[in-house]
Amino acid sequence: MGLLSIIRKQKAKDAEVRVLTLGLDNSGKTTIVKKMLGEDTQAISPTMGFQINTMTHAGYTLNIWDIGGQTTLRGFWGNYFDKTNVVVWVVDCMSVERLHESYTELREKVILEDRLVGVYLVVVINKIDLWQGDLEALQQRVVEVLDLDNLVEPEKWTVALASGITGEGLDEMLDWVVQRDY
Ligand SMILES: Nc1nc2c(ncn2[C@@H]2O[C@H](COP(=O)(O)OP(=O)(O)OP(=O)(O)O)[C@@H](O)[C@H]2O)c(=O)[nH]1
Numbered sequence: 001m002g003l004l005s006i007i008r009k010q011k012a013k014d015a016e017v018r019v020l021t022l023g024l025d026n027s028g029k030t031t032i033v034k035k036m037l038g039e040d041t042q043a044i045s046p047t048m049g050f051q052i053n054t055m056t057h058a059g060y061t062l063n064i065w066d067i068g069g070q071t072t073l074r075g076f077w078g079n080y081f082d083k084t085n086v087v088v089w090v091v092d093c094m095s096v097e098r099l100h101e102s103y104t105e106l107r108e109k110v111i112l113e114d115r116l117v118g119v120y121l122v123v124v125i126n127k128i129d130l131w132q133g134d135l136e137a138l139q140q141r142v143v144e145v146l147d148l149d150n151l152v153e154p155e156k157w158t159v160a161l162a163s164g165i166t167g168e169g170l171d172e173m174l175d176w177v178v179q180r181d182y
């Protein structure tokens with residue numbers, strides 16, 4: 001590792017990474033955030049506004065903004081965009097019929113947003129504890145319908161298969177987040 005990249009890494013460690021969790025209502029954003037914080041994931045109600053949570057992962061401080069995804073609240077997402085480093089876009093794998101709606105909202109409210117240019121994107125395919133089929137096929141389908149190969153530069157996005165209930169996939173997702181250059 002060169003000196004510059006060591007300095008850059010150190011700077012990143014000192015800084016806080018701002019993560020915005022977005023996605024359709026009921027996709028599991030709050031459940032995922034609570035699970036990452038080690039909190040109870042039972043009896044979570046729809047988020048009516050937003051909640052800020054702070055956690056550390058591998059020495060990095062993450063400020064995680066959990067925003068409500070109901071249709072009536074999506075117009076307010078823009079209030080939270082400033083200084084965002086990472087958007088975590090949550091998709092419910094059991095609501096395949098809503099995948100297209102998810103694509104439209106991702107494209108219009110996130111990708112085409114000037115203030116989010118250059119931000120990293122993690123698409124979390126959530127609720128895989130309930131998925132009975134082939135995970136690879138599921139992932140391929142989500143990547144295809146969300147048109148990720150065309151919407152986002154290759155080094156700027158990733159997909160995570162995860163469950164907010166069992167917690168699987170979440171650690172790997174956080175590893176990816178803290179390993180980016182900020
Ligand atoms: N089985 C299973 N259920 C989940 C999972 N994640 C969330 N849920 C359930 O899905 C429902 C919605 O979860 P929330 O975390 O409230 O979803 P949200 O995306 O925060 O919803 P909004 O705040 O309305 O945008 C709840 O009943 C959760 O228990 C998961 O990984 N597996």
Ligand SMILES: [Mg+2]
Pocket residue numbers: 029030031045046047066067068069
């Ligand atoms: Mg919520």
